[in-house]
Amino acid sequence: MSTEVITLPGTQTTVETSRRPLVDRLHEWVTTVDHKRLGLMYIVYALMFLLIGGVEATIMRIQLSAPHKDFVSPQVFNRMFTMHGTTMIFFVAMPLVFGLANYLVPLMIGARDMAFPRLNAFSFWLSAFGGILLYFSLIGANGLYGAGNAPDVGWFAYAPLTSHSFSVGHSTDFWILSLLVSGFGSIGTAINIIVTILCLRCPGMKLGKMPLFVWLNLVMAGLVILAVSPLSAAQIMLSIDRYLGGHFFDTQAGGSAVIWMHFFWVFGHPEVYVLVIPAFAVASEIIPVFSRKAIFGYPVMVAATVCIGFIGMSVWAHHMFTVGMSSNANTFFVLSTMAVAVPTGIKIFNWLATMWGGKIDFKTPMLFCAGFLFQFLAAGLTGIMLSAAPFDWQLGNSYFVVAHFHYVIVGGILFCLFAAFYYWYPKMSGRMYNETLGKLHFWLFLIGFHLTFDFMHIPGLLGMPRRIYTYEPGRGWDTWNLIVTIGVVFQAAGILVFAANLIWSYFRGRIAGNDPWDAWTLEWTTSSPPPEYNFAAIPSVKSRRPLWDLKHPEDPDWKYE
């Protein structure tokens, strides 16, 4: 692709000396405040938990592959779905998103590091500790007298199931504490991202000149601050109930189970935007580069994302349509939920328009983005179905919902994150990944994803509720569940290929150079991997695509923006 390597004066390629003792090198990593290293640690941490969460999912799918199976007991199954959900959201998706933001935002805005490097490290270690604390429940939740129990209250931990009467022992407390701790870590990272973006941009990079990746992470960080805090508050209240005899969610004392749901979903819905907006950010960087065109409608993309952020804070009770709210309340949330589809759809159209008239090169990152576009479209439309409250009275809490949100999170977000991996792997490691293995990963995972999550909609339509460890034969759910389970095999194969590719390419991949993709944002001006100080001289920019201007001096972007 790139025949010209553009280097700014003063950049260097870091040479890792493998002769320093291991202890020293580990110590460097543990005490680092460098945003790139912290970003990598977030990502590696997330990948480890991805494997664990995948095992939990596999256990569930084996159990559900046929009715009345005895693969695991109901107690174990209930812990599996609780841990799978909690792990995937808080210890896979969030760290991946924060890891990418950490690594890339300072590079893209021409800064040397985040605004608060030590807070950055502190936030990472808090989040990491949270994950370890959650899994410690497997050993520790029953104290000294028995093997531990993971929490089994569902990742949303509805009251009053979480009260001391119904959840004895400490497993629920591990859920509460681990999320409280990692929640504070998330807020710390979000503060860092916002301040970095607003204060540390290089000269010439006004807000309207930032890459979309940076803009969207800014919106994401704002959402984290407003959304994670309510969860922390609710968890403090739950702890007060469980340990100080409080009655926040104690229905026997006149308390309300529904208010927990409100507090949780005020967090829970913006949380999914926290996860998906960075996925949009990745797509907004990759699709233009591989289509060889500037993003279509940059200002509209920014405005649409900000709209999604705002409207997304007003839709939470669409998770509660079956709870028995008044018809006025239900109607309001139908309206707000349908409304949020408009800016979301606009973004899909803008990506489409970006590809339109381009010269699309289907390298692995672009393959994953293409998959994302189709799948996110479908996921959004099943979301519209769920937003029609009466339809949700049938579909809610069924496998249709499970299929929908996995379509968004796996088919949308994870596909974009895979794309991000392949796109920025050369920058982070200095080596190109193996393209054949990358494509193999894509096709295996695509087949597995569709086998599992397309067909998962059907049992939902046929009346299968979620969070059940087994089901009756004769309901017409058997075959579909079996097909869903088979898809897991392909997805697992894809992930193995992915892991093998990451590792193999690190040692044997072609040297990538600064700019293997012929891309246009500032991170591609540094060496691969970038030196610790990022830029010897802080760059100064004039347009949204500084490298396009350098490569096309006869037709620079700033003439048209």
Added chain:
Amino acid sequence: MQSTRNNSAKLPLLKAPAVLFFPASACLAQSPTFSSPTNIFAPASTPAKSIFGLSLFVLVITGIVFVVVGSLLAYAVVKFRKRKDDDSREPAQVYGSNQVEIAWTVIPVIIVVVLFMATARVIANVQKAAPDNAVHVTVTGHQFWWEYRYPDLKVVTANELHVPVGVPTEIRLLSADTDHSFWVPRLAGKTDLIPNHPNVMWIDPQEPGLYLGQCAQYCGTQHAKMLLRVYVESRTEFDHWIQQQSRPAQSSDAAPEGQRIFEATACINCHAVAGTPAQGRFGPDLTHLMGRDTIAAGIAGNNHENLRLWIQDPGRLKPGSLMPAMGLNEHDLNAVTAYLETLR
């Protein structure tokens, strides 16, 4: 450089089946492949039918959007892919277009408005109060069984609900412990049972028969085995059933020893048998146990073996159920089973 022609050509082909998915799903609802007693697309009661109507409308609209946008995406990935013989010139850079942005903002807004209005109408229709001639039932959710009371008809039973056909039944939903959800897909959408938060729903089944469902809100270990069975009967049959259920336990001398053991052991702490000292409310009312087809909230047939096994060790049928194994010896177990089998 690898050829990308083959890879990208496969993409739209793979997407083609998905295009048909949405509208096909509703249409295929009646085919044998999708036959199911809990199919949401086979409504048999007005709320379920209203929802079905709305769902078809939503499916058609979303289906059209999917086909249109999906086709454009498919077209784009095929038509605009880089060809082998391409020169390395960059394509024309288009930064945006206000008209296009307005167009694809206005059209979705219109679609949203239309969908919203259709939805709002159905919400109002379904969430309105049941008419005065409705039969009233109060359902109380327990871990892990259903308590049914007919307050006007003075009947208490468990796990198997009987309602008359062609007449509305108003169902009041309460909970004794955690959250549950009442979901019989062919009769209505689900409504949750939340402690300290009474809910109301209504059904008016149009065809007699047995309608199945199950609890749809995670309530603990045996959430999966809290099944629903709704028997929709003719008015005569229903009245006859009510009459039977209103009677106290038939005094029978067929199993006096079993009755003695039952009343002397902890059984009566949880269970009630009308007309006897057993007045426990924690577990299901057993007065007319043998009138039910199933036990343990629908998971096992109501026959001698299952009943005996259930009393011996509920954990064998429903591990995590709140009924403890009573630790009866063989003789007592047989006696108590025999007594329960007299409760018609």
Added chain:
Amino acid sequence: MSAATVTIREPELGWGPSARGRLGMYCLIAAEAAIFTIFVVAYLFYLGKSLSGPTPRQVLHVPVFFTICLLSSSITIHLAVRCLRRAKTRAFARWWFLTLFLGATFLGGTAVEWRHLIDDEGLTIQTNLFGTTYYSLVGLHAFHVLMGLLALCTVWLFAMFGKVKSDHAERVDTLALYWHFVDTVWVVVFLVVYVIGR
């Protein structure tokens, strides 16, 4: 390997690097405000819903004096920072100490009120919904006051050793921003608990 180190003073874009601390504090305040909002919502929602036990009207006395203390501490901290900007370090230390003192008095007042409620009125966090929401909300605020006092105390100790100079004014002002936030939260809590709630 080029080792040229050139300090480039670029014109700051809008909020430049020196505004980091303030902006970070604003973000923290936003997060804390969201947490407090949830506790306030719970308090308001549960007003009048207690099944038994003392009601707000029966047991709450409006803490006018202690509120005045806390709100005045906002004025004193503002004066302290102003002195520091003008390099009047001794005046700064005096105003700063007064802020500490007023804050501590407020906290003491809360302690006295709670002792009265627990011992004399029998209202604990377990008693009823009012007890739970009251102690949680006021307690959360008191906790933030305590954290603030610890930070203020640290600065005061540094000031006593003569380490706080006018260059530090910006950072001290950022801390003052936190203190102003804590006071603002008290205004809201006061209105909700002692005015609306009674």
